[in-house]
Amino acid sequence: LKGMGGTQDHLGAAVSIMEVGKDSVRGLIRFIQSDTDTLVIDGTVDGLIPGNKHAICVHECGDISDGCNSCGEVFTSNSSHKPAEGEFGDIIAGSDGRAEFRITSDRIKIWEMIGRSMIIHNCSSDRAHRPGQPDERISCGIIARSAGLFQNNKKICAC
């Protein structure tokens, strides 16, 4: 896939360490803007219930001072857009509770996401963000600028 094989052939890189929320759910998600149209999200999350669908999305803020609940609503550039640009559908864990996923989007850019948060819900995407539906944010992490996927320890930040 474009942008995942080289060292500097991308327009920005970010990382989110998913370590806030339900104690048993933890993960690491990496983001690459491989060209102006293509955001690639690569993640591994552990501690999910095998087989359940979990909505994964960007929320407006990266403020975790009150856990995942201070991260605001799902990110959209225009509230009439359905689904919101911050909605990436669902992830599903295998029998070991681990979900490994690669998601691409041409609806959102990495520079719109930096400083906001990734959220994993306990429910599927057709139930998340819906008034009156039971919903819980089981994991979240701030989307932080990183030096890139395959960068060495010189840590020259490309973003």
Next chain:
Amino acid sequence: LKGMGGTQDHLGAAVSIMEVGKDSVRGLIRFIQSDTDTLVIDGTVDGLIPGNKHAICVHECGDISDGCNSCGEVFTSNSSHKPAEGEFGDIIAGSDGRAEFRITSDRIKIWEMIGRSMIIHNCSSDRAHRPGQPDERISCGIIARSAGLFQNNKKICAC
């Protein structure tokens, strides 16, 4: 002070929870861009050595996957700028180990800082980032978008 008394009279707000690094050092730092020229930084950090000067600065990345060491170098828009735009001088703790500080800068904007990291060094700003000087990053946190200082729980993100 401008931008600190109202609810929406600012151009952006951010927060950094300082919880990575030396276990005893913890803090919370809030950022407001009160107008296009004025960044206001308000912070409280506990666990410092009373009376010691500690450099405080923005580093390039918000990647804390290897603790404060994966945050890259001090942020600057141009390496010839001295001090770097990300250098804010020193904080000093009182006899209880707590530093409470307000810093303003017209050299850096909040939207340049979002997704990067705040770092506190164990040494003063005239020794930090200098080759050959003993230096340790004792505390860091990702600079995350927040909904604003005095916002209620509606969590409408203004940034």
